Amino acid sequence: MRLDKYLAHSTGLSRKEVKRALHSKSVTVNGAMVRDASFQLQEDAEVLFNKQLVSAPKHRYLMLNKPQGYVCSHEDPNHPTVAGLLEAEIRANELNIAGRLDVDTTGLLLVTTDGQWLHKITSPNHKQAKRYLVETADAIAVQTIDLFAKGVALKGEKNLTKPAVLEIIETHMAYLTITEGKYHQVKRMLAAVGNKVEGLHRSQIGGVVLGDDLALGEFKALSPEQVALLA
Ligand code: URA
Numbered sequence: 001m002r003l004d005k006y007l008a009h010s011t012g013l014s015r016k017e018v019k020r021a022l023h024s025k026s027v028t029v030n031g032a033m034v035r036d037a038s039f040q041l042q043e044d045a046e047v048l049f050n051k052q053l054v055s056a057p058k059h060r061y062l063m064l065n066k067p068q069g070y071v072c073s074h075e076d077p078n079h080p081t082v083a084g085l086l087e088a089e090i091r092a093n094e095l096n097i098a099g100r101l102d103v104d105t106t107g108l109l110l111v112t113t114d115g116q117w118l119h120k121i122t123s124p125n126h127k128q129a130k131r132y133l134v135e136t137a138d139a140i141a142v143q144t145i146d147l148f149a150k151g152v153a154l155k156g157e158k159n160l161t162k163p164a165v166l167e168i169i170e171t172h173m174a175y176l177t178i179t180e181g182k183y184h185q186v187k188r189m190l191a192a193v194g195n196k197v198e199g200l201h202r203s204q205i206g207g208v209v210l211g212d213d214l215a216l217g218e219f220k221a222l223s224p225e226q227v228a229l230l231a
Contacts, residue, residue, distance in 0.1 A: 002038050003029065004019070007027065010047075010054045018037070026050050027048070029046070059114035060113050061110070061117070061222040062219045062222065063111075064082065065217065068105075068216075071103050072101055074093075082095075094113045097110070097111050098111070098122050099130065101202060108203060108209075121206075128179065129204070129205075130178055131203050132201065133174075134174050134175070134197055134199070134200055135199035136172045136173070136174075145166045148166045151163060177204075208229070
């Protein structure tokens with residue numbers, strides 16, 4: 001890992017502050033002063049800042065506002081990737097994405113370097129509620145509220161979907177909250193009632209809400225409370 005990233009992730013200093021620290025000759029690696037931000041650290045390097053030991057960076061937990069057209073994978077021959085948006089923050093081989101979104105879906109993605117945390121929050125036992133803003137091709141029938149509350153049959157699935165909450169806000173627009181994460185679930189649920197999804201945006205996972213402060217393509221760290229809340 002680069003020295004500047006190691007320092008920023010371990011100490012909470014901003015990139016600018018890390019640069020300043022390096023220029024002021026207050027960082028040593030294995031006893032030798034280093035000023036080069038791009039210096040590559042070995043796994044067992046001993047890093048001191050102002051003569052204090054800097055321990056290895058902790059896991060990172062981020063929320064990202066996924067833009068349309070991006071895929072939730074590390075590599076793709078045809079589309080830009082979420083890994084590309086995050087590459088300054090998390091290396092592709094360390095990146096775990098919780099609850100992938102389709103290429104045309106926008107909104108809240110949780111990403112982390114912590115595989116155990118990811119496993120916990122995505123396990124079916126956890127039943128994290130996910131809230132989506134759905135735009136449809138046809139008007140949403142009021143009866144859909146009841147149908148989704150009881151569960152609908154998805155093509156190719158044995159069991160009905162788990163109870164879901166539909167809040168119709170306009171003729172062609174609604175919030176849908178589900179606790180499962182089946183492949184293309186929202187699109188298939190709307191298809192099951194003879195409608196079609198034209199636009200899909202995830203606004204919330206569990207207690208974590210995507211606020212207006214995060215523009216498409218931007219990300220920020222989850223607070224320790226949010227990390228604990230989801231696990
Ligand atoms: N359901 C879908 O159909 N697509 C998504 O991206 C997320 C949920």
